[in-house]
Amino acid sequence: MLRMSYYDTAVKLAESRNIQDFVDIDIFQEAKKVIEALQNMEVGPALAWCAENKSRLKKSKSKFEFQLRLQEFIELVRAENNLRAITYAQKYLAPWGTTHMKEFQRVFVTVAYKSTTECATYKVLFEPKQWDYLVDQFKQEFCKLYGMTLEPLLNIYLQAGLSALKTPYCYDDDCTKEDPLSQEGFRKLAMPLPYSKQRHSKLVCYITKELMDTENPPQVLPNGYVYSTKALEEMARKNDGKITCPRTGLVCNFTDLVKAYIS
Template sequence: MELNSIKDAFDRVTKKQKLYSSKIEEVIDQISQEIEKALDNIQSASSSDSVIDHRSVLSELHTSFHNAAPLTQLEGPQKELNVGLTKYVKILEKSCNPDISKAYRNFDFDIHTLNQIIASHFYHQALFDIGDQFIRDARESEAAAVMKSPFQQMFQILEAIWYHDLRPALNWANTVSDKLSQRGSTLLLKLHAMEFVEIVRRGNTNEALDYARAKLAPFASTHMDDVQKVMVCILWSGKLDRCPYIHLVSPNWNWLYEDFKKEFCNLLDQSYKSSLSTTVEAGVQALPPLLKFLNVMEGKRQEWQTMTELPIPVELDSKFHFHSIFICPVSKEPSTEDNPPLLMSCGHVLCKQSIAKMSKNSTKSFKCPYCPSDIDAAQCMQLYF
């Protein structure tokens, strides 16, 4: 792989650089010893009142330097390092083609949408001042900054979580509890569980029991296993570091921090990571094979400008596999607003028109094409991608 060849070349340069540094230290030590020897001769002569010719001492020092030839000793290692650096640069230029303009295509961007994406990226990173300045410089209306306020609220809550203060997070989760329930989210349970553990950590057993009755008991009917694991922590009061459910009692709350951020962004209809950073990261992976192909097609750039899809398969990491549309497995057609995907009672999904045909416009039940379940079209639920 190209990455391996680049790493090998880098390792060779690093090795030569270390050898060169060692040689420099050796030469410096040698010169220092000769200078110290000359100084000792001068000082010993002065202390014994003997007459010494300083010129002869300097002459001997000059002869020592000439015989040692420090510059000559460094020429060889320096030349090897320069050769290694030159080869490394050539490998980089060959493997990492800096001219990415070949992959450019004429495309009419919606500048307003693009500006919103860039501003949203800054707000995703809590760079609110930069986002505001960008909107002003881009001469976007103040309405473009409407996404700023929710992200400010999110980062204020995340900062509190970082310092183990769950009150802002719990207040927010309680206000949107219905939406979280509709999504099947367990965030509110997790927050109550961690607050319960913090009360146990402070040694307030009775307070912890009261909190469990008020906040955890309502989840028992649907999440009994999770509630039981949380309640076990009270048996380890004063020795939580030995509790078997280490993820609950660990002082590292990074997982809770990330879970909250994901749920908050989902309710904003925003991705967990900014669209801009995701696009750039995916583009970095897709660009090398695309540039290779375009190098082969040198002189045929006009064809590239008219292509409606990528001319070669580009493999991206699984984290870039998004399902923004649904293809009906029966009709083989993509879903639309008029023909949305519907979830059947068995858990399989078909498009509305396919279900209408199979159910004779909802006049009778039909069998799922993937399992033997009888399906009532009236019970099918619309899915949103």
């Protein structure tokens, strides 16, 4: 909820469950101020945040501050304050020239083209969506700074679980009701996710931990438990043809077993 900017709801949830000490509400409230300012086309709070975290951002080779400065320069050009824009570029953008010269040059040329240009290369720099890019960039820098994943962990766990369960058979009409993906809600959530890499189940013997296949087929005991032929033959050889289920203690003859076939 905090990641998706539902701050008030997140605070109420934390209070109702008494988990305030386990969540990062204060940190996200700090981010909220920056995001709201960027959405209102203001770079001041974002620049202040960069100044507070300057050493850590520098260590991660962040160029977020440079992007903020570029946008502030663009706004001066949009307002036709060209002289002020040039002065601003000399003071705040020129120091970045050694590492971001191409981006600096491209933005600086807008002084000649102005905000009304139809040239696609420069017109895009004046579009409102540039502020959306800054919001997204800030969220990435914010998560990186505090060691958070870009995607919420809840989403990651849910996607991993659904992907592990997802096979082509889940979408068949005769899909078993025990399969979670037989439910329409889970099917919709799993739709964009990849199928599980292992499409076919593997049967592993409880006794020997070996794979049960056509060379070592599974045998079914009268109580319904299944073990490999190799394990049960070894057991019968040592116990005069008797088989003891290691999980239930049932004793039966080897001749009572029923071979199961793997399709």
